[in-house]
Amino acid sequence: MYKRRVVFSYPPHLVEQPVISRLVKDFDLTVNILRALVTPKEQGRMVLEITGTRSAVEAGINYIKEMGMELQPLAQDVKWHDDRCIHCTACISICPTKALDVNRSSMEVSFHRDKCIACELCIPACPYQAMEILF
Amino acid sequence: MAKTIEEINEKIKKGSAVVFTAEEIIDVAAEKGVEKAAQEVDVVTTGTFGPMCSSGAYFNVGHTKPRMKLGGGRVYLNDVPAYTGYAAVDLFLGATAMPDDDPRNKIFPGKFRYGGAYVIEELVAGKDVKLTATTYGTDCYPRKSLDTYICLKDMNEAVLFNIRNAYQNYNVAVNLSDKVIYTYMGVLQPKLRNANYCSAGQLSPLMNDPYYKTIGIGTRIFLGGGVGYVVGSGTQHNPDVKRTERGVPKMGSGTLAVKGDLKTMSPRWLRGTSFTGYGVTLTVGIGIPIPILNEEILQSTTVRDDEIWAQVVDYSDAYPNLVPGSLGEVTYKELKGGKITVQGREVPTSGLSSYARAREIAQTLKGWIGTGKFFLTQPAELLPSVDSGIAFKSLKERPIRKK
Numbered sequence: 001m002y003k004r005r006v007v008f009s010y011p012p013h014l015v016e017q018p019v020i021s022r023l024v025k026d027f028d029l030t031v032n033i034l035r036a037l038v039t040p041k042e043q044g045r046m047v048l049e050i051t052g053t054r055s056a057v058e059a060g061i062n063y064i065k066e067m068g069m070e071l072q073p074l075a076q077d078v079k080w081h082d083d084r085c086i087h088c089t090a091c092i093s094i095c096p097t098k099a100l101d102v103n104r105s106s107m108e109v110s111f112h113r114d115k116c117i118a119c120e121l122c123i124p125a126c127p128y129q130a131m132e133i134l135f
Numbered sequence: 136m137a138k139t140i141e142e143i144n145e146k147i148k149k150g151s152a153v154v155f156t157a158e159e160i161i162d163v164a165a166e167k168g169v170e171k172a173a174q175e176v177d178v179v180t181t182g183t184f185g186p187m188c189s190s191g192a193y194f195n196v197g198h199t200k201p202r203m204k205l206g207g208g209r210v211y212l213n214d215v216p217a218y219t220g221y222a223a224v225d226l227f228l229g230a231t232a233m234p235d236d237d238p239r240n241k242i243f244p245g246k247f248r249y250g251g252a253y254v255i256e257e258l259v260a261g262k263d264v265k266l267t268a269t270t271y272g273t274d275c276y277p278r279k280s281l282d283t284y285i286c287l288k289d290m291n292e293a294v295l296f297n298i299r300n301a302y303q304n305y306n307v308a309v310n311l312s313d314k315v316i317y318t319y320m321g322v323l324q325p326k327l328r329n330a331n332y333c334s335a336g337q338l339s340p341l342m343n344d345p346y347y348k349t350i351g352i353g354t355r356i357f358l359g360g361g362v363g364y365v366v367g368s369g370t371q372h373n374p375d376v377k378r379t380e381r382g383v384p385k386m387g388s389g390t391l392a393v394k395g396d397l398k399t400m401s402p403r404w405l406r407g408t409s410f411t412g413y414g415v416t417l418t419v420g421i422g423i424p425i426p427i428l429n430e431e432i433l434q435s436t437t438v439r440d441d442e443i444w445a446q447v448v449d450y451s452d453a454y455p456n457l458v459p460g461s462l463g464e465v466t467y468k469e470l471k472g473g474k475i476t477v478q479g480r481e482v483p484t485s486g487l488s489s490y491a492r493a494r495e496i497a498q499t500l501k502g503w504i505g506t507g508k509f510f511l512t513q514p515a516e517l518l519p520s521v522d523s524g525i526a527f528k529s530l531k532e533r534p535i536r537k538k
Contacts, residue, residue, distance in 0.1 A: 090486070127186065
């Protein structure tokens with residue numbers, strides 16, 4: 001199975017159109033909505049985890065693009081400022097997916113974008129503002 | 136064979152001093168034996184890098200023309216109020232001070248993005264900060280207001296002066312309630328879903344000299360990336376607590392007051408810090424060299440994380456209500472390993488004190504000593520120890536009745 005985490009934003013005229021159900025029904029994809037901000041007549045923004053065969057995921061993403069939506073990988077919206085991080089590990093026990101992890105021998109923290117689901121639990125937990133999520 | 140500080144300093148001068156960090160010495164002593172290690176090793180270096188709220192700095196900003204009496208007036212550095220109850224141009228800026236218009240916890244939990252600690256970090260980084268002042272005029276100090284940029288190199292003195300740092304051990308904080316709580320020990324998830332600790336454990340300065348046999352007034356130290364001194368025991372210094380057989384306190388105990396020239400320090404080792412829902416604080420880097428004067432002192436520096444215990448405390452009820460007792464004891468080995476067991480439940484742990492940075496401090500200090508840049512001092516007086524009769528008191532309230 002192939003998995004992609006993407007952020008997609010769409011213009012007002014598409015807000016009232018069903019999109020997720022088309023991805024599920026027409027492309028046989030599993031769609032997990034990690035976060036969503038959809039306001040009628042304004043822009044909508046969603047963080048999706050799309051799972052399926054590689055070709056189905058690509059076809060689904062093409063469909064979204066053809067509908068006129070902007071699409072980018074989630075990684076671009078999540079920033080770990082390693083220059084601000086002091087490796088205290090305050091974020092480690094709070095991160096549900098181990099996107100923020102610690103090497104127990106060096107006791108240094110690292111960030112694995114591909115595991116991040118943009119839940120934002122690390123934001124209030126980090127005393128050094130080392131995590132930033134633009135959503 | 137006992138050594139003296141003078142003999143160790145001679146070796147440092149010649150470049151022949153044998154120095155290990157408090158982490159390295161564990162294996163060295165295990166390999167050579169304590170007796171031989173005590174003969175061969177001259178200094179063991181320690182380190183800690185964690186949030187330390189009772190920190191601050193005093194400044195002499197120089198006189199304006201015409202003169203102005205900031206003393207008794209109102210002074211702000213980047214909108215953060217400084218204490219002015221001194222002479223004309225001396226100020227004290229506390230790490231936890233914050234701008235008057237910060238909303239605090241009015242919108243809960245507050246973010247506390249800026250305060251005295253951040254001003255200190257910016258000054259140390261060489262940045263300009265805004266000095267804004269208003270005061271009353273006198274015949275000798277007529278000027279009443281001031282708005283200027285100022286930076287560290289323009290000041291006469293800029294001294295970090297922390298009245299309580301480097302706590303010898305600390306609580307492990309958990310939350311037994313059913314809602315998230317925001318504390319100085321970080322964000323604590325409900326029903327024991329996480330546990331936060333705050334000590335460098337086996338690298339922490341006072342853990343390696345548990346009875347204060349070498350650390351005292353005048354001990355030269357690594358402070359904020361520069362050189363500083365121990366001024367004495369810090370506030371709440373409380374040596375007479377439950378200890379292990381090796382003398383290591385099983386809860387918060389000794390503390391240090393320290394000072395040093397801010398102009399020699401670095402923003403890497405003095406960091407403004409924001410605890411959501413709690414406030415602003417300063418994360419301070421401290422490293423203390425322990426002179427190996429005899430076997431007993433060496434033995435103390437070999438303490439390991441699995442021999443250092445901390446108390447697990449509920450910060451939803453017991454801590455705020457000053458209810459004594461703990462939910463159990465855990466070791467730093469468990470804490471650093473990522474999980475502890477509390478009330479039969481496995482709880483993931485997080486640190487607030489950076490072990491990686493503590494290690495870097497101990498290594499840096501080792502390097503300074505090894506290259507003859509840093510010499511040890513003989514303290515004028517050691518810190519009060521368990522026989523000092525110090526008892527840690529809570530405030531005894533004597534309510535004032537309204538007439």
